[in-house]
Amino acid sequence: MNSPLSPTHRQHIERAASGAMTPAGQRRQRGYRSPQFAEEQHCRLLVNCYAREVAMQEHTLAVLPAAHAAERLPTPADYQGQVLDIALPRVDSRLRVGVLHVSATGNFDYTTEVFVQRGQGAWRAAGWEALARLIIEDLSARANTDFNAELLQQIGDSIATMRDLLARLPAPRRPGAPVSPLQAYIDSEQSLLTGHPFHPAPKSRSDWSPDEQRHYSPEHQARLTLRHFQVPREWIVSDSLDQVPASELLDQLSAHGLHADAGCVIVPLHPWQADWLARQDTIAAAMRDGLVRDLGAHGLPFHPTASIRTLLAESADCFLKLSLSMRITNCVRTNARHELESALTGTRLYRAMKAEMQGHFPRFHVLEERAFLTVAIPGGHGERHRELENGFGLVVREGLGKLIRDGVNPVMCAALFGNGEHGRQQVFALIERFALHHGHPLERAARLWFARYADAAVYPILYLLFEKGVAFEPHMQNTVVGLDPDGAPSHIVLRDLELTRLAPKAHALARALGLDPATLEQLCCSDERAWTRIGYCLFVNNLCEVVATISNGNHALYLELWGVLRHTLQNYLLQFPSPEANRRIQGLLAGEPLPAKGNLLTRFLRQADRQASYLPLYHPLGVVNGAPAAAN
Incomplete structure (x- = not known):
């Protein structure tokens, strides 16, 4: 029988959690409460994005042993990490930063500040x-466009937001203090301190003042009371899955105790959105005419989640998804x-296959979108009019209460x-x-833990794609993992x-x-586009981050986890063979790249998210040995 954690294993986990020395190098990142953390974190985010979206595509990136770098970074003499080197020839510059290990997918773990060299000048901290x-400047030269000052402003806004929320972090809970599963879940939704690791401005909320940030942001542990507008019933457009009108569901959900006038409906709004709508000329005129009434804030409080x-x-x-x-x-x-309409259609389609999915994957759950409500303001047209109407739109989504009562810890x-x-x-x-709990050595436990997560996530999502033609969005913010009492993944919940x-x-x-033609056009896509959605959301945004977090700079473990994922994919094909699954999965196992979303390029080009480019991202699946997680 394997013994519990040895002193060596325990020291390793304590080192990993504290950010001290690891076998691959030395961490030098400042803690969250450092005044410089937000700025340094955004430097790392910019390197993440540029490395994956530009340097890897143009082959201007290398990871070098520190001892063999042409010019050493100003690091301690005993630094044993490696150096990420990126050339920017269009602007005659280079970037260098210490990293714990090579990462084929660009999930680097940084150990130093970012350094810049312009021309043949000296290296300086950036x-x-x-x-x-x-x-x-480099992207402008690459695309032959003007400098995007808006992107620079968004990055600055994101830094200001992060700096403010980190300066106001509440004191951590006392170790061992009891926390209910519901509170632990709320804590997880409100704990995204650094945001999307491959976005240049993950905390940009430039329309909010500092006071609004603190009042409405999940990271500030906000609790909100909804504002309510009364609008004419003939303006309402809604749908519901179970014959209960959306307006009745909303009345019950917020328990506001208000009573609508005859021929009117009460519509809940995010309090900031209510203020925004009230300032718009069309709505302000409707309020003056008595067609729309602001009934104020009433009812039960709600917890803002990560979105x-x-x-x-x-x-x-x-859940209530507001505008x-x-x-x-x-x-x-x-x-x-x-x-x-697409949200409810996704639910209707999934209901038709839910029994089959539960038979195959009893611990996989999709949260239903149960009703929607929006308005159609008469007498208007054009983009501005649609913007106002969209500002009222909301969705009522199934929550996690039943899962929590069933003993799942989400x-x-x-x-x-x-x-x-x-x-x-x-x-x-x-x-x-x-x-x-199981008496495993730590690294074996890490492989087994990851195998449980990968099995729970990969099997049902690939089955939905290859057997049913349904591609959800299983990225990090859309995925909830349910934990067993022993801390291992047991359930996967998509929303x-x-x-x-x-x-x-x-x-x-x-x-x-x-369905109406516009909704049908939005929903239906090619096999290639559906695969791009799953390839990015499940593999790049989700599993790549899981592997990088668990391996924590241990390159041997990093490759072992990719081997576990290869084994998971091979087993999926054994259980659910189909021509489409075989083509896609065997392609990955042979080294075909995954699609990585270009968030930096999307923001730089001022494109809508639906226009985002996807770049090829190579990975270790084609060069690791597939092995069961329990292998020693």
């Missing part, structure tokens, strides 16, 4: 603005009518993976608990069906629902 300007505009009810039995007419990362976060995946040291500490605590895409295999079923 401040965030100098680095951002250099990268934007900022999606709120969790106090009971946890429902915010402001850009958060790539998109203005309003709900267009075709998106609302945690949003983005809180664990890709969330810096804060997430890494939680992951290692879970793996340590799992190792102690947010607004961007469901249907491959040709599902087109006939979608057409049979009698």
